[in-house]
Amino acid sequence: MAYDAVVLVSFGGPERPEDVMPFLQNVTRGRGVPPERLAEVAEHYQHFGGVSPINQQNRELIAAIRADFAANGIDLPVYWGNRNWHPMLADTVTQMRDDGVTNALAFVTSAYGGYSSCRQYQEDIAAARAAVGPDAPVIEKLRQFWDHPGFVEPHVDAVRAALGQLDPARRDTTRLVFTAHSVPTSMAASAGPHGGRYEAQLRETAALVAAAAAPDLPYDLVWQSRSGPPQVPWLEPDVNDHLAVLAEKGVTGVVVSPIGFVSDHLEVVWDLDTEARDTARRLGLDFARAATPGVDPRFVAMVRELVLERTDPDGARLRRRLGELPLWDICPTVCCVPARRP
CATH class of the missing domain: 3.40.50.1400 (Rossmann fold)
Structure with a gap:
């Protein structure tokens, strides 16, 4: 399949004090989290002025990915949509459709498998596409990268x-x-x-x-x-x-x-x-x-390598990894669904 865009999909976070509680309500909807726990977590955000660092970190990562793509001849626009706060993923998918995107790859800011770290993001992508309608672009998640x-x-x-x-x-x-x-x-x-x-x-x-x-x-x-x-x-x-x-x-x-x-x-x-x-x-x-990868050039280059694994005819040959656990490119829809939702 030919791809015409990449979308970074992340968790999202508030960027002003009045965003904090609506954001936390989005995060915990349907999970039975007590109101007092929400209030406690809200205070964590207020400790930093009601601003989560994650959105600015994603802006910096996207800028680095775009520069890396341009320097290495990858002509794909990079979009950004969040699970829980603006820019919301459904709005981003709408913009992608309006821009003429038909087939995109999703880089999710989580390295691991599991429900909340992988499957839920796939559900978010499916829900965003459903909200946009039948002309929404096809979006395929890139593989997990815990050992890259x-x-x-x-x-x-x-x-x-x-x-x-x-x-x-x-x-x-x-x-x-x-x-x-x-x-x-x-x-x-x-x-x-x-x-x-x-x-x-x-x-x-x-x-x-x-x-x-x-x-x-x-x-x-x-x-x-x-x-x-x-x-x-x-x-x-x-x-x-x-x-x-x-x-x-x-x-x-x-x-x-x-x-x-x-x-x-x-x-x-x-x-x-x-x-x-x-x-x-x-x-x-x-x-x-210890610090996290952030915009380390090796981490940014990894995103390009994951894209090339899907777009290059010799993508499988380009795959780099250090571990020995099983690895797969695409998860089936029945994968990592909890036996009993808490």
Whole structure:
């Protein structure tokens, strides 16, 4: 199939204080999140003036992708649509249709499989196309990229840089702590031919980053940013609880690396830079937070490579990856649907 556009699909975030609660209501609609939890999360955003960093980070990423495309002879326009806040994906698909786009590729700002990190974005794309109507462009999601060198290598360098902030004399009691967004355990074990991959892929990424950045240090994969009702089981342990356990075991310093994320958005700058850092300070732990890929040139080039995998006649030959878990280009519609929605 010939493609005539790329659309970056992301989570979205508020850009002024009055956007915060409507945005959170979009995010949590139908999930039974208590109002008091929404109010608590709203305060996190208000701490930063009611502005999430994610939209500006996406603008910067899109600008970098466009420049990379132009420098490498890829003549495809790059659009942008969000799941939960403006620019909303349905509005973007409308614009694509009006611009004459017929077949597009979607780059989703999530590296992993699973319901909320992959399948839900596919549902968002389908819903946006349905809202536009029968003349909406066909949109195919690019593959997951948890083990692509363009994603892994920036994390490796970020962990090395963060380790440089800690006392080398205490390296023997330093630990790497990799984090990702927690999800309900029913989602983590979601059904389908490629279901249940979220945690496995994260563990592979953690192993790849740790082996390259600091093979002499022990590491853990833990979770952050839980937002669901308390009676629903989610992946554990939480990063703050885990820091307390490490302190009890004699660990003196941690490098926290948010491998579940591609940029330093609010769940990084609040849950890690604010809450987890405060926890570490209270426990007497030295704390350094590793950066996310953001607009690292290797990450930007990865987007081009993923596009070429689909558009180049030798696309399969161009595929680069570091891991060994199964990989596929297109997910079936029954993939990663939770057995029971929480």
